[in-house]
Amino acid sequence: MTRAKQPTSRDVAALAGVSVATVSYVMNGRTDRRIPAETRDRVLEAARQLAYAPNRSARSLRRRRTEQVCLVVGSIGVPAYDQLAADVHVRADEAGYGVITVVVDSPDRAEKTVGLLHQRIADGVIIAPDVPYLTENSLGGLARSGLPMVVMSNTAVPDGFDVVRAPETAACAEALDHLVGSGRRRIAYMGHEHEFSDSPLSSERLAAYLAALERHGMSRDDDIIVSGADDRVAAYHAATALLNAPDRPDAIFAASGRGAISAIWAARDASLTVPDDVAILGCGNLPESLITQPTLSTVGPPAADDFTEVARLLFDRIAAGVPSKGHEVTEPWIYNRRAST
Amino acid sequence: MTRAKQPTSRDVAALAGVSVATVSYVMNGRTDRRIPAETRDRVLEAARQLAYAPNRSARSLRRRRTEQVCLVVGSIGVPAYDQLAADVHVRADEAGYGVITVVVDSPDRAEKTVGLLHQRIADGVIIAPDVPYLTENSLGGLARSGLPMVVMSNTAVPDGFDVVRAPETAACAEALDHLVGSGRRRIAYMGHEHEFSDSPLSSERLAAYLAALERHGMSRDDDIIVSGADDRVAAYHAATALLNAPDRPDAIFAASGRGAISAIWAARDASLTVPDDVAILGCGNLPESLITQPTLSTVGPPAADDFTEVARLLFDRIAAGVPSKGHEVTEPWIYNRRAST
DNA sequence: GCTCAACGGTTAAACGTATAAGCATGACCC
């Protein structure tokens, strides 16, 4: 039993007694061509009867446009990426575009993704912040091929595509200064795994942390700089270890998304009070920060609305047919900081 | 400045001094055609020089296969869907398929999605559990068109596609019985918004809850049956309201994914002890259940591995060219229940 | 009666790839 053949525009044309061109004009509802209601109805009725829908591949080939965008993220299920994904989906849907999501979490996935994009699988690309393993080289090649791209990054990126920046360094610095100013003397850092690799799009939070230490004359202690806090469970264990160490820190800067929440769980389970015993500083607009007592403050990155701004930027580029060679720098991210300690 | 023209196989052929057919054979590495290494290298070198990549639309049109699958979910950012999405992405990547995700959260999005699938935008479809607004009618039409589909559902679905079931009713019943058995007398229900609509794919958890009440001779009290707990903040407020009411429940069955976590926050902020003052029963394999003290127990749905099983089922169908008319029922979901109270 | 434009279509040529079928070329055998 082989797959049933889909009806084509030719079938519809035959049934309605017109040519395929007419079918196309009717299906696309083109107002510049004048088609009498009688013919139009006949075509539509035939299409309905056959359950005809224009083949997407053929249309894309002819129109040289897939009406899909590609969203490149580092993983699924972490709030920062999820929020971005949700917003992109909304905007894309409004613009009549589909979203094909690809997860880049290894070097060869990165390479494969670049290959796919070269195949013109999408009309535009949004690259989430902190996606690891994407090399300047491969991204540059895509940019040169004229593919509209928006990359969200805080660090240096090659020329040739739009960049959306969140000047997090300043916000992190301010928040860390506040911690020190309120008497914290031993601040731990919980970061992402890939921050410790050499990804060109890696986070700048670690740098901000180290700079803050130096600024306040505090010495760097690698015992309280931990990685691998990407998922909740790992972060919980990392925080527990930090809080049970003999020389317990009096503050934790959780640079990983969910890390701050896990740290709060860990503190509770270690019978410590937040923020009296230990202050927790998180990153990202964690929904939890809205429901916990004022014990959790977060810094950067974007509020929800701004993500849709990113998507809008891309769709504008696509619509204009501009290959986004502007290297335009917008700064729509806002700081989500609340009173620390 | 219009978009640069992508190189085609014709360009490569010209540069390498061969025909387009040869280019195609080389690019696809077809072993059934014998191509001497010398020619092959010349073609590959030409392709490299031009940064050629075969156009996906043209290939799809010719091969009658998009090498994409469509994942239909109800929303983004809730653990159940995220876990599914992550697993599907892994499996799809292994199989060389792309994933186009579509979020169905309104009737017209549902309709639009069905339309897209008719356009053969994907070679197969996975429909997540509890996606609302998808009518039997439209799904049936797709099934009849021969599109491989796997729908995860606990309730009745029309004939014509594969169904993956999680007999949650039994698990819910068992967990609720346990709550009653340990002395709970007033059990609240926090559910999804769309459970209270008439979606054919809606959850059966509410039914299980109501049945349990009846079974134990407890009367239904709509004051402690609340909806709108889909997101964390709403769930927190709903739980807070429940816990501050004069006639406070001694247990909460949180049928919505994250609801249980929010309920724990709410209990803590209301100075209540879990599970002494109030027991919390959650749904889904919440990562948090691994890091909290044994105060949170969850019931159903699938463990991570089983989601990949669902994806594998779909890819098998696609590979076999079988339009999944088996109405095959597998039951790979397992119960993730831990000691209650 | 002639021109001209509007009307309501149709014809045909792409879009870029895949692949069945064909066709030289030379080796090899009798």
Added chain:
DNA sequence: GGGTCATGCTTATACGTTTAACCGTTGAGC
């Protein structure tokens, strides 16, 4: 030296749309 047969290509067609260009009618205007 004519037939057979692999070898290594090329030619040509199809995939299903879209869309520019074209083409008979018809009716109005002069």
